[in-house]
Amino acid sequence: MPTFNDLWLASPALLLFFGAMAIMLGEAIVRPASKTGFWALALGTLAGSAALTVVIFLGPSADAFGGMLRVDQFGLFAQLVCTLAALLTVLFSDDYLRALNLRVGEYYSLVLFGVCGMGLMCLANDLMMVFVALEVMSISMYVLCALKRGDPRSVEAGFKYFILGAFSSGLMLYGISFLYGATGTTSLPGIGGFFMGQHQGTQATLVAIGGALLIVGFGFKVASVPFHMWAPDVYQGAPISVTSLMSAGVKAASFAAFARFVYGVIGTHSAGFVGVLWWMAAATMVVGNLGALAQRDLKRMLAYSSIAHAGYLLMALVAASTGNASNNPALASLLFYLLAYTFMNAGAFIVLAAFTRDGQDYTDIDSLAGLGKRHPWLAAGLSLCLLSMAGIPPTMGFVGKFYLFSAAIQSGQVPLAMIGALSAAAGVYYYLRPMVWMYMKEGHTEARVAPVAFTALAICGFALLAFGLVPGPMLGLAQTSLQSLIPYTIPTH
Amino acid sequence: MESVGLVPVLCVSVVLFVTGVAGVLTRKNALIVFMSVELMLNAVNLSFVAFARQNGEADGMIYAVFVMAVAAAEAAVGLAMVILLFRNRVTVKLDDLDIMKG
Structure with missing residues (x-):
């Protein structure tokens, strides 16, 4: 039976679950013409969940539900990032959905279910729990992507x-079953303990196949090369607000679970897996940045940019599993970068959503022409987000990249850091190109941004500048969060 | 009656899984691809149950039930998606899904 403490530790996710249920029932029974009530309820639920997460964050870390969840500061930090991504997304959703002529209450319900899954995924300490949380998150996202039922692109x-999500879940599950077969457990500490020991023969084969399948599954979820093919199409076709949530929230949750697996389980004990991750990180950074160069559609460009960012984060995982386990800055920089990415990503999508009118998105780069003259604040917001993604000071993205790369170099991953830095330098081109369109081209852009959405943009811009100029406290927080995450070195058998 | 050992069951599971993966990667019909994914999940269930019996624990069997529940949820969403696709495009061929290129 779950104790009261278990329920308390899971309360941020439970609150989201109840909020989602309330909205779904409300939509089914009351069917209000205006969905603004649901919007407010979703915002309130997310804010409440964030507040609960902060309160739990301040307490000690603990296991919950018989070791299914590991409620530590690392997971809670990532959970907070996911909730924040959803908050920023929901803030501009009401006006965006109205411009898109998409008046559906279940949107908010699905967003809350998705964030509930993300939160649990950040805390999951058992591969089965990772899987169930991942599915709760993913199934909500599948539906959200196809929400614009009349639009062939959305469908x-x-x-x-x-299809690709279900396929990758299948691969991942088969990996879980092999690890279960070899070790007799699905709990991460249990499997980690097994990895520590010497094993050979059938067990070693099962572990190798299982670990490889899990890495492939995670690779699909975080859209890393060579499992990234779906990302550009999906990001381009989905409604803008969904893309925003997907690229920041899903990425943060998947990376939190991936980091637990890599750092805690295969970590320093399995050089082979780390080698695979090394190649994945290098290829992801290069392909993401080069792929974005040719894009004229901004959503597609941001999709490739999101692939590139997944590569930087993978680099942090490689650094974390090769460096000195104690006091390793790589995972702290991963947390910090996830937060930075959430702000700059949401900000960019808020500006893109401002062009939507009469049920149609306008995300071609030409729609930006002349934005600097007509809507100087929108243009400034987008510029700030793009500069931050490119890693130009004094933005938060610069600080994040700086710490990521220096952590990689500290753990001896100099070639990988060089590949990353070179591809990031190529990436500056496509981040600066929209700014040329905004400030140096003439155009008749029609853009409209509601006060609430503008507030969200202002929050993103402020955070990007504030944490870019004064990164100390937030980095310190990320460092502290990490101390709760220990590699699973103690065998449980 | 003599019971079947771990290895034959695992072999069946691997064959099922590989069939599923091959189906997803090569077939062009959305419904067949979807069926192949289900085949993969069934292979997973089989191997969970086989390992559970081998280890003499019940967890693996419970996991199989978990997987079934999730597969059912996925099936509901997936079939709805196929219908939606057909309504929009009057086709379920995956080759025709190429509006977005880049």
Whole structure:
């Protein structure tokens, strides 16, 4: 039986679950013409969940539900990032959905279910729990992608995401079953203990196949090369607000679970897996940045940029599993970068959503022409987000990249850091190109941004500048969060 | 009656899984691809149950039930998605899903 403490530690996710249920029932029974009530309820639920997460964050870390969840500061930090991504997304959703002529209450319900899954995934300490949380998150996202039922692109995006998501879940599950077969447990500490020991023969084979399948599954979820093919199409076809949530929230949750697996389980004990991760990180950074160069559609460009960012984060995982286990700055910089990415990503999508009118998105780069003259604040916001993604000081993205790369160099991953730095330098081109369109081209852009959405943009811009100029406290927080995450070195058998 | 050992069951599971993966990667019909994914999940269930019996624990069997529940949820969403696709495009061929290129 779950104790009161278990329920308390899971309360941020439970609150989201109840909020989602309330909205779904409300939509089914009351069917209000205006969905603004649901919007407010979703915002309130997310804010409440964030507040609960902060309160739990201040307490000690603990296991919950018989070791299914490991409620530590690392997971809670990532959970907070996911909730924040959802908050920023929901803030501009009401006006965006109205411009898109998409008046559906279940949108908010699905967003809350998705964030509930993300939160649990950040805390999951058992591969089965990772899987269930991942599915709660993913199934909500499949539906959200295809939410614009009349638009073939949205449906195509949803379907592609669904097929590849289900496929990767299948691979991951088969990996879990092999690890279970070899070790007799699915709990991460248990499997980690097994990895520590010497094993050979059938067990070693099962572990190798299982670990490889899990890495492939995670690779699909975080859209890393060579499992990234779905990302550009899905990001382009899905409604803008969904893309925003997907690229920041899903990424943060997947990386939190991936980091627990890599750092805690295979970590320093398995050089082979780390080698695979090394190649994945290098290829992801290069392909993401080069792929974005040719894009004229901004959503697609941001999709490739998101692949590139997944590569930087993978580099942090490689650094974390090769460096000195104690006092390793790599995972702290991963947390910090996830937070930075959430702000800059949400900000960019808020500006893109401002062009939507009469049920149509306008995300071609030409729609930006002349934005600097007509809407100087929107243009400034987008510029700030793009500069931050490119890693130009004094933004938060610069600080994040700086710490990521220096952590990689500290753990001896100099070639990988060089590949990353070179591809990031190529990436500056496509981040600066929209600014040329905004400030140096003439155009008749029609953009409209509601006060609430503008507030969200202002929050993103402020955070990017504030944490860029004064990164100390937030980095310190990320460092502290990490101390709760220990590699699973103690065998449980 | 003599019971079947771990290895034959695992072999069946691997064959099922590989069939599923091959189906997803090569077939062009959305419904067949979807069926292949289900095949993969069934292979997973089989191996969970086989390992559970081998280890003499019940967890693996419970996990199989978990997987079934999730597969059912996925099936509901997936079939809805196929219908939506057909309504929009009057086709379920994956080759026709190429509006977005880049």
